[in-house]
Amino acid sequence: MNKPLEAMQDAALSDDSAHKRSPKKFLKIITLVSTFGGLLFGYDTGVINGALPFMARPDQLNLTSFTEGLVASSLLLGAAFGAVFSGRLADHKGRKKVIKYLSIVFFITTLGCTFAPNAAVMVFFRFLLGIAVGGASVTVPAFLAELSPAEIRGQMVTKNELMIVSGQLLAYVFNAVIANYSGGSTHIWRYMLVIATLPAILLWIGMFFVPESPRWYASKGKLKSALHVLHLIRHPKRAQLELVAIKKTVQNDRSSEKATFRDLRKPWIRRIVFLGIGIAVVQQISGVNSIMYYGTHILQDAGFKTDVALIANVANGVISVAATFVGIWLLGRVNHRPMLLIGLTGTSTSLLLIGVASMTLHGTPLLPFLVLSMTVMFLAFQQATISPVTWLMLSEIFPQKLRGLGMGVTVFCLWTTNFLISLLFPVLLSWIGLSMTFFIFFCCGVVAFTFVKCFLPETKDKSLEELELYFRNAGSKVNIQNDMPNVNIDKKN
Incomplete structure (x- = not known):
């Protein structure tokens, strides 16, 4: 360590205010405040589930099956672009500042959706709202990862994933309460949408009281500010050591050459990007967001009345939150590839049973309850296995050189696939019915299972260096499950 850095550390250590705050408690506050971005993400994607049946009415926005899909999916198209561009903006302006910008976008676009006079205006503001959703999906996890100690980073x-599903649950609950106690108001959907302005305001206010990422400060050469933040969220000795490690990482990042699209000519890089896209698409083609965005519509089609469907749909939100806790617990204990295979087996079975039940029991009073139980079963497998493993594996398979390119491409593909499925689902439901639509999703689930079984290696307990060496050396005939190289790497470093 050089002398100026030592002097700077000593100066920061003498700042008594840095020690008055408990690092652990302050980290909890930071996590709570910043994950309001995840809560908004969840609420804005989930609220459309209950709002669509009301805004589709002839005396409201008069939506067809196609424009219903467009209203729901326009947010996801915006999210694809928001996810791609927010990373660069956060690198330039800072994570904290970008999250504050996103809270303002959340607030303004939510009001735009609430007061939309027609479908065109609604689609426009939903697209802009999606930019904020996509930005939050990338910036908030990055912000948390850079502030958290290594031993609790995953937790x-x-x-943030927990706050996303909690936001969806809140949306389902408010939808049901407002629908059943609105007194027949014709603008009921506007009340559902406007609630999202409250967490947007709380996020904006809260971000004034949390620090910027010390890693971002260090990347801009502001080492004194980085050390000050570390003293707020770490014990003094650890703060000094971590600053040295951060400084070394920043220097390595500056000296290392980042991958570009030209590098896709290399087979091993192509393979990793192909796997990343595959993992992202696998999460979406299971049909999860057809249930998250159109659960009320599905239950109506199965036989429930609108008000009852809104109440029943709350069960989907409850199981999503509960299953996410299970998924967090499983991640550190179970290999990731088997988790995906078990999850895909469960979700595909649920989709098949929905298709069979809706074909054989159409018009019976038993059908809506069977469909509800199968959607709950689907989400239990999805949120406990597929969803948590997807984001974790995407963070694991890309070595440092490839991370920017790989995550940008795969997250864009994830949101684009989400957009296409959400756009087409109501059209398919109207065109070929509930049973055939879910048979199509079942076939997609079989394709996803085959992809994971044949192409995806296990990543648990493998360092980034081991994975990179494996992808560089693995040929098409290598058993990718059992031939992962053993590289002598100190994983503590």
Whole structure:
């Protein structure tokens, strides 16, 4: 360590205010405040589930099956672009500042959706709202990862996923309460949408009281500010050591050459990007978001009345939150590839049973309850296995050189696939019916299972260096499950 850095550390250590705050408690506050971005993500994607049946009415926005899909999916198209561009903006302006910007976008676009006079205006503001959703999906986890200690990083980052499903649950609950106690108001859907302005305001206010990422400060050469933040969220000795490690990482990042699209000519890089896209698409083609966005519509089609369907749909939100806790617990204990295979087996079975039940029991009073139980079963497998493993594996398979390119491409593909499925689902439901639509999703689930079984290696307990060496050396005939190289790497470093 050089002398100026030592002097700077001593100066920061003498700042008594840095020691008055408990690092652990302050980290909890930071996590709570920043994950309001995840809560908004969840609420804005989930609220459309209950709002669509009301805004589709002839005296409201008069939506067809196609424009219903467009209203729901336009947010996801915006999210694809928001996810791609927010990373660069956060690198330039800072994570904290970008999250504050996103809270303002959340607030303004939510009001735009609430007061939309027609479908065109609604689609426009939903697209802009999606930019904020996509930005939050990338910036908030990155912000948490850079502030959290290594030993609890996974726990802190996955709390954002928990807030997302909690936001969806809140949306389902408010939808049901407003629908059943609105007194027949014709603008009921506007009340559902406007609630999202409250967490947007709380996020904006809260971000004034949390620090910027010390890693971002260090990347801009602001080492004194980085050390000050570390003293707020770490014990003094650890703060000094971590600053040295951060400084070394920043220097390595600057000296290392980042991958570009030209590098896709290399077979091993192509293979990793192919796997990343595959993992992202696998999560979406299971049909999860057809249930998250159109659960009320599905239950109506199965036989429930609208008000009853809204109440029943709350069960989907409850199981999503409960299953996410299970998924967080499983991640550190179970290999990732088997988790995906078990999850895909469960979700595909649920989809097949929905298709069979809706074909054989159409018009019977038993059908809506069977469909509800199968959607609950689907989400239990999805949220406990597929969803948590997807984001974790995407963070694991890309070596440092490839991370920017790989995550950008795969997250864009994830949101684009989400957009296409959400756009087409109501059209398919109207065109070929509930049973055939879910048979199509079942076939997609079989394709996803085959992809994971044949192409995806196990990543648990493998360092980034081991994975990179494996992808560089693995040929098409290598058993990718059993031939992962053993590289002598100190994983503590």
